[in-house]
Each structure stands twice: as structure tokens, then as C-alpha cells.
Amino acid sequence: xxxxxxxxxxxxxxxxxxxxxxxxxxLALPMANGAAATAAFWEHAWTVLVVPPVGIAIAVxxxxxxxxxxxxxxxxxxxxxxxxxxxxxxxxxxxVAEEAAGGGEPAAFSRGIACRxxxxxxxxxxxxxxLADGGDLTKGG
Amino acid sequence: MRVKALALAATAxxxxxxxxxxxxxxxxxxxxxxxxxxxxxxxxxxxxxAWQPGEGYFSRDRLxxxxxxxxGINFMIAAFVMVVLxxxxxxxxxxxxxxxxxxxxxxxxxxxxxxxxxRIAIALWLAGHPTALRTFSAAEVHRIExxxxxxxxxxxxxxxxxxxxxxxxxxxxx
Numbered sequence: 001x002x003x004x005x006x007x008x009x010x011x012x013x014x015x016x017x018x019x020x021x022x023x024x025x026x027l028a029l030p031m032a033n034g035a036a037a038t039a040a041f042w043e044h045a046w047t048v049l050v051v052p053p054v055g056i057a058i059a060v061x062x063x064x065x066x067x068x069x070x071x072x073x074x075x076x077x078x079x080x081x082x083x084x085x086x087x088x089x090x091x092x093x094x095x096v097a098e099e100a101a102g103g104g105e106p107a108a109f110s111r112g113i114a115c116r117x118x119x120x121x122x123x124x125x126x127x128x129x130x131l132a133d134g135g136d137l138t139k140g141g
Numbered sequence: 142m143r144v145k146a147l148a149l150a151a152t153a154x155x156x157x158x159x160x161x162x163x164x165x166x167x168x169x170x171x172x173x174x175x176x177x178x179x180x181x182x183x184x185x186x187x188x189x190x191a192w193q194p195g196e197g198y199f200s201r202d203r204l205x206x207x208x209x210x211x212x213g214i215n216f217m218i219a220a221f222v223m224v225v226l227x228x229x230x231x232x233x234x235x236x237x238x239x240x241x242x243x244x245x246x247x248x249x250x251x252x253x254x255x256x257x258x259x260r261i262a263i264a265l266w267l268a269g270h271p272t273a274l275r276t277f278s279a280a281e282v283h284r285i286e287x288x289x290x291x292x293x294x295x296x297x298x299x300x301x302x303x304x305x306x307x308x309x310x311x312x313x314x315x
Contacts, residue, residue, distance in 0.1 A: 017223055018295035025219040029160065044284065051288040 007063045015056050022052065148232045151242060152225045156218050163214040168197045171212045174253060179207050181258035186265050203265060213257035216291045220249035220298055227302045248302065256294030260287055 026048050035041040168175065179190045179198035190198040190207065197208035224245040232241055264283055271279065 014300065015296055017226060018219075018292065018299045021219040021223040021226070022292055022295055025156075025215050025222070047281075047284045047288050051285055052292040055289060055292060 007067060008060050011056060011060050011063060015052075015059075019052055019056075023048070144235060144238065145229060145232055147235070148225070148229060148238045148241060151238055152222060152245070155242065155246070156222055159214060159218050159221070163212070163218075166209065168195060168209045171209060171214070174212050174214065174217070174250070174257075175207060177254045178211075178213070178257050178261065181254065182207070182261045182265070185258065185262045188265065203268065205261075205265060205268065207261060211257070211261065213253040213260075213291075216256060216294065217249045217253035219291075220252045220295060221245045223295060223299055224248050224302055227299060228306055231306075248298065252294060252298045256290060256298075259294070260290040263290060 027045055030036070030041060162170075175198060176192075179192075182188065183190050188200050188203055188205075190200050193199045193206075197206050197211070199206050222245075225241055228241055228244070232238055263286055267282055267286060268279070277285065
């Protein structure tokens with residue numbers, strides 16, 4: 001999956017439930033109660049129908065531009081990795097943290113990114129540390 | 142499975158009850174949400190609002206009325222349903238239903254007050270800068286701004302709930 005389509009999929013996935021709930025309460029329920037017969041409802045409905053998808057589209061474009069503008073820098077790569085990392089390894093990080101708590105030592109995961117049980121460092125700091133060390137972050141997530 | 146179905150039924154019942162309450166309520170019956178909203182708007186915009194019985198909170202300076210339709214009850218219902226659906230996997234026994242409903246009601250109420258106050262504060266600013274968007278009428282700008290802020294509020298609330306849910310599931314690690 002390409003970077004842009006992954007971004008689009010992530011944004012749509014994150015907004016699906018809010019959009020569904022919003023449409024249900026502001027459109028489906030009033031229609032079920034017979035509000036569709038009034039002109040005032042449709043005046044409001046078109047705004048409700050159009051504005052959220054436009055907002056989602058803008059968010060997708062902004063994310064795509066942000067990725068396109070900084071892909072070669074550490075920050076861009078780091079953001080991409082953090083995004084993947086948040087999705088996929090929260091559970092594994094928790095496991096590592098538990099292991100670290102048991103062993104008393106910070107356990108390593110994702111090739112050099114350390115996860116401490118007592119004070120889990122924000123991913124951005126971890127990425128910054130790796131970049132400072134000249135590490136290859138594309139292998140981090 | 143049966144407990145989850147019960148939770149969904151309870152969610153639908155509460156949402157329906159809120160909707161029913163809103164449909165017959167007067168401004169006086171919605172003080173529980175209008176009052177904190179008006180106070181936050183007053184503080185943020187430095188605009189005094191006074192209670193007008195049967196009408197709502199009115200600003201003489203700005204000729205702006207926070208009335209029944211500005212209460213944000215539909216947003217609160219949508220937020221409540223969304224929060225419950227987002228954390229429905231936590232319902233494993235009957236007592237969990239009470240917990241999830243309580244969290245859903247508290248979160249949706251707090252979000253409704255904050256997001257609605259934001260929406261009204263922006264609406265006040267837009268009313269004071271009518272040339273900002275010439276393409277649309279004042280009513281259209283107000284409507285578009287309302288939908289945009291409400292939807293953004295729902296997305297932010299969903300993200301917050303999702304992150305807190307993951308954090309509490311996996312300890313302090315996200």
C-alpha cells in the first residue's frame with residue numbers, strides 16, 4: 001500500500017465512527033421522525049452532508065502534503081514510523097515494559113528503541129535520540 | 142454477547158430519552174447545559190450574557206442569544222453514542238454497563254459544553270467580522286461553522302477516548 005493511500009485509509013478509519021454517529025443523530029433520526037418533509041431540514045441537511053467529508057478530504061490532503069514535504073528528513077520519517085508504531089506495537093511495548101519491570105533493566109525493542117517500565121519516553125524523543133545517533137529509523141517500527 | 146446487547150439497548154434508550162427531553166424542553170429546562178456554556182463563552186469572549194426567562198442567555202452588547210437550539214444536545218447524544226461504541230469491548234459483565242454509560246454521559250456532557258462554547262465563541266467572532274466570508278450569507282456561515290466545529294469536536298473526542306482506552310489497556314504505554 002502506498003504512503004498516500006495508507007494516510008487516506010487511516011484518516012477515514014479514524015473518522016468513520018464520529019461521522020456515522022453524527023449522520024445518524026442529525027440526519028437519520030430526524031428523517032425517521034418525518035422531518036424530511038420540511039424545507040428547513042434539507043437546508044440544514046446539505047450542510048451536514050457536505051461539510052464533514054470536505055473536512056476529511058482537507059485532512060487527507062494536509063497529511064499527504066506534510067508527508068511529501070518532509071519524507072527525506074528525519075522528522076518526516078520519524079512521524080511515519082511513530083504512526084505505524086502507535087498502531088501496531090502498543091501491545092508489544094506494554095509487554096516489553098512488563099519484562100523491563102521484572103528484570104529491572106530497560107528492554108530493547110524495535111532495534112534499539114528502549115522502553116522503560118517506569119518512564120516510557122514519548123516516541124518523538126526516542127526518534128530524536130535515534131536520529132542523533134545516526135540510526136536507521138526506517139527499521140524502527 | 143447478551144451483556145453487550147443489553148449495553149447497546151441501554152445506549153439506545155438513553156439517547157432516545159435525551160432526544161425526547163430535547164424535543165419538548167424549553168430554554169428553562171436546558172439550564173443544565175446552557176448555563177456552563179454561556180459562562181465559558183462569557184469568559185473566553187469577555188462578553189456578558191444575562192439570562193432571559195423562556196428565551197436563553199442574551200448579550201445586549203453583541204445582540205446574540207444562546208437559546209434552545211444552541212444547547213448542543215444533538216452533539217451530546219452523538220458524542221454519547223460514539224463514546225459507548227468506542228469502548229463497548231470493555232463491557233463484560235452487567236456492572237460494566239453502568240460504568241460505560243456513566244463515562245459516556247460524563248464525557249459527552251463535558252464535550253458538549255466545551256465544543257458548543259467554542260462554536261459560539263467562533264460564531265461571535267464571525268458575527269463581528271462579516272466580511273471574512275463574502276460568498277455565503279451570515280446564516281450559511283453560522284450553519285457551516287457549526288457543523289465543522291461539531292464534527293471536529295466529535296473526531297477529537299473519539300481520538301481522546303481511543304488513546305485513553307489504549308493507555309488504560311496497556312498500562313501507561315501508548
